[in-house]
Amino acid sequence: MPAYNEERRLGPSLERVLAYLEQQSFPAEIVVVDDGSRDQTSVVARRCSNERTPVRVIRYANNRGKGYAVRVGMSEAQGQLMLLCDADLSTPIEEFEKLAAFVDDGYDVVIGSRALPESDLRVHQPWLRERLGRTFNLLVRILGVRGFADTQCGFKLFTRRAAQDIFPRLFTDRWVFDVEALLVAQTLSYRIREVPVTWVNSPATRVNVLRDAVRTVWDLLRVRAVWLVKRPRRRLVIEEAASLARPK
Numbered sequence: 001m002p003a004y005n006e007e008r009r010l011g012p013s014l015e016r017v018l019a020y021l022e023q024q025s026f027p028a029e030i031v032v033v034d035d036g037s038r039d040q041t042s043v044v045a046r047r048c049s050n051e052r053t054p055v056r057v058i059r060y061a062n063n064r065g066k067g068y069a070v071r072v073g074m075s076e077a078q079g080q081l082m083l084l085c086d087a088d089l090s091t092p093i094e095e096f097e098k099l100a101a102f103v104d105d106g107y108d109v110v111i112g113s114r115a116l117p118e119s120d121l122r123v124h125q126p127w128l129r130e131r132l133g134r135t136f137n138l139l140v141r142i143l144g145v146r147g148f149a150d151t152q153c154g155f156k157l158f159t160r161r162a163a164q165d166i167f168p169r170l171f172t173d174r175w176v177f178d179v180e181a182l183l184v185a186q187t188l189s190y191r192i193r194e195v196p197v198t199w200v201n202s203p204a205t206r207v208n209v210l211r212d213a214v215r216t217v218w219d220l221l222r223v224r225a226v227w228l229v230k231r232p233r234r235r236l237v238i239e240e241a242a243s244l245a246r247p248k
Contacts, residue, residue: 002069003087004035007044009202013089014048014055020093021053030055032087033073036063067170067177074158074167082163086154088202095197099157108162108190111148111182112155118196119150139220145183148194152178155197162190171226176219183227 003010014030021028032045032055042059049055058072074082081103083096091112099110113119115137140151152175158166165188172180185192 001030001032001085001087002035002066002073003032003037003041003045004063004066004069005037005039005041006087007037007040009088010041011044011048013087014045016089017085017093018048018050018053018055020096028053029078031073031077032057033069034059035066035069036061065173065177066175067180068173070177071167071170074163077163080160082158082160084154084156084158090202091153091155091197091199095155096157098195098197099155102193102195103157103159105193106191107193108159109166109182109185109192110157111151111192111194112153112197112199113148113150113194114153114197114199115149116194116196120196120198122198122200136216136220139217140179145179145186147186148182148192150194151182153197153199156181166190172219172223174219175216176223179220180223180227183223187227 001013010032014032017030021030030053032042034042034045034057037059042057045055045057056076058076060072070084074084081100083099085091085093095112099112102110114121136152137150140148145151156178162185166181166184169184170177170180182192
């Protein structure tokens with residue numbers, strides 16, 4: 001759970017997650033990455049920890065961006081399944097069960113989506129943000145990664161193997177990390193499934209529409225340029241092994 005200046009929203013969100021996990025049979029942990037907050041985000045997170053479900057807090061001094069925070073969290077998480085969940089719980093934690101069902105079916109990466117016909121958007125974003133989001137999704141399909149209606153929903157589930165393979169390769173520190181993660185996952189031939197989820201817009205967003213739109217488009221172009229020439233090593237190893245196995 002990446003968090004930046006979330007002292008007001010984080011406590012209720014963690015209590016809801018902890019209450020949900022108390023009802024489950026599997027062990028779990030919560031990893032909160034304090035992305036250089038200037039408020040009491042880390043203090044609030046530590047207060048929520050309990051004996052059955054520890055809340056581990058990782059904090060660094062300077063704000064680096066959501067993508068950087070997620071990479072740090074994924075590198076520290078211990079679970080066999082790793083869920084990326086936003087601090088505002090715009091997607092309720094109970095939706096985890098929808099995603100986990102597809103891991104049982106053999107998928108490596110399962111992403112929540114606000115844009116599928118079955119998605120349940122109970123509180124919409126403001127009109128301008130929705131239009132910019134649709135425009136961004138179009139740019140993603142053209143320049144970034146194809147086959148997904150919504151790459152930016154902050155509710156994504158990874159198997160441990162996939163997370164350890166994907167996230168160390170990423171270089172994007174801010175919003176486009178979602179696109180880069182899916183692009184790398186596709187390149188590595190991981191099975192990905194997009195799943196409709198419930199979503200409630202949080203009015204206290206950290207996104208500045210005009211400033212972040214320009215930065216996001218630039219980051220998207222940079223990701224596309226880099227991954228046109230760069231290929232993950234794992235894919236090369238697979239291709240080399242297949243070549244060696246062919247009869248001469």
